[in-house]
Amino acid sequence: MNKKNPQHLACFDLEQWASRRKSISRSLLKWYHSTARDLPWRHSPDPYRIWVSEIMLQQTQVERVKDYFHRFVKKFPTVFDLAEAEEAVVLKYWEGLGYYRRARQLHAAANIIVSDYEGIFPQDACALRKLPGVGRYTAGAIASIAFDLPEPILEANSRRVLARLIHYDTPLSGNKDDQPLWDVAGAIVPRDGGAGAFNQALMDLGSVICTPVSPLCEECPLAEHCEAYRVGSVDRIPNVPARKSSKKIKEKAYVFTHKGKLLVVRRQPGEWWEGLWDFPRDIPHQVAARGRHRHLGVIDYGITNHKVTCQIVSKLISQRPAARRHQRWLSPQEIQKLPMTSPGRRIALLAEKSFFRES
Numbered sequence: 530m531n532k533k534n535p536q537h538l539a540c541f542d543l544e545q546w547a548s549r550r551k552s553i554s555r556s557l558l559k560w561y562h563s564t565a566r567d568l569p570w571r572h573s574p575d576p577y578r579i580w581v582s583e584i585m586l587q588q589t590q591v592e593r594v595k596d597y598f599h600r601f602v603k604k605f606p607t608v609f610d611l612a613e614a615e616e617a618v619v620l621k622y623w624e625g626l627g628y629y630r631r632a633r634q635l636h637a638a639a640n641i642i643v644s645d646y647e648g649i650f651p652q653d654a655c656a657l658r659k660l661p662g663v664g665r666y667t668a669g670a671i672a673s674i675a676f677d678l679p680e681p682i683l684e685a686n687s688r689r690v691l692a693r694l695i696h697y698d699t700p701l702s703g704n705k706d707d708q709p710l711w712d713v714a715g716a717i718v719p720r721d722g723g724a725g726a727f728n729q730a731l732m733d734l735g736s737v738i739c740t741p742v743s744p745l746c747e748e749c750p751l752a753e754h755c756e757a758y759r760v761g762s763v764d765r766i767p768n769v770p771a772r773k774s775s776k777k778i779k780e781k782a783y784v785f786t787h788k789g790k791l792l793v794v795r796r797q798p799g800e801w802w803e804g805l806w807d808f809p810r811d812i813p814h815q816v817a818a819r820g821r822h823r824h825l826g827v828i829d830y831g832i833t834n835h836k837v838t839c840q841i842v843s844k845l846i847s848q849r850p851a852a853r854r855h856q857r858w859l860s861p862q863e864i865q866k867l868p869m870t871s872p873g874r875r876i877a878l879l880a881e882k883s884f885f886r887e888s
């Protein structure tokens with residue numbers, strides 16, 4: 530709360546926001562119905578499709594999600610198809626989207642929906658939140674968009690809109706400290722139909738009008754309600770703390786080759802990219818020293834807040850050791866069919882070129 534400007538106190542008055550609910554939703558929905566983005570998951574209120582899209586949209590841009598969404602729902606058109614699939618196949622259809630925990634949780638949740646709810650999505654946000662990977666935002670999105678329940682949502686775009694609307698200048702945490710924003714979102718979401726459209730409209734507004742830099746306030750349907758606009762502090766709100774600088778890491782990846790096969794390893798629980806395949810890292814010195822080796826190249830990649838520089842070394846092995854559990858000796862063609870980490874896929878391409886030169 531801005532203690533220097535007592536007039537802002539009113540902005541946290543939920544009754545005041547609730548009393549403006551009809552006026553806000555009328556203006557916002559009028560704008561939305563004339564400008565709504567045509568997104569593939571908006572073509573049907575099927576909770577399965579909405580759920581898949583919402584999980585994909587966590588951490589990933591809309592444009593990037595579109596193709597993945599099409600491929601995913603074509604391969605797994607219903608929650609039953611997804612539940613029946615092997616996890617490796619689900620990961621393969623997620624390959625390249627990143628944050629693979631989302632895919633594993635989606636798969637686990639599909640199994641729960643089939644086993645505990647006979648394949649029918651529970652129609653309340655509390656039950657939805659018990660599913661793996663479904664947090665407060667996703668539960669609110671499914672409940673409001675699929676079932677038109679008056680549940681609030683808060684994600685990056687609507688958080689910015691609401692923070693400006695109520696002049697919320699507290700540093701955003703993305704978590705429980707944003708409770709005042711959740712409260713306002715709950716106060717203004719329509720009670721008598723249209724909650725799903727309203728929530729999607731808030732997200733669209735944040736995406737195309739109430740942008741992080743230079744918002745188009747003159748074109749905004751909520752300008753008359755917006756406290757940050759009224760007092761001229763739009764460029765200071767939301768108060769987003771500076772991101773921590775990323776940590777630099779160096780690593781070595783090994784491409785062991787033997788008679789046209791390459792050694793790949795499956796990432797284990799607790800590792801980045803759990804469940805996906807990759808090339809060995811951090812192997813014992815005596816193993817790394819074996820066989821003829823060649824420098825294949827260097828790749829850079831980012832993961833969480835790490836910047837990784839990975840040196841790739843190819844090793845031609847004369848005697849192939851037996852593959853351990855979670856390891857396989859495979860041809861480049863077989864590797865193509867595996868769900869691979871993104872650096873693993875890049876290493877596989879480099880190795881394939883090199884492999885043909887070596888054999």
Ligand code: SF4
Pocket residue numbers: 690693694738739740744745746747749750751752755756757758763
């Ligand atoms: S008036 Fe400006 S700051 Fe306020 S909600 Fe609209 S675009 Fe955002």
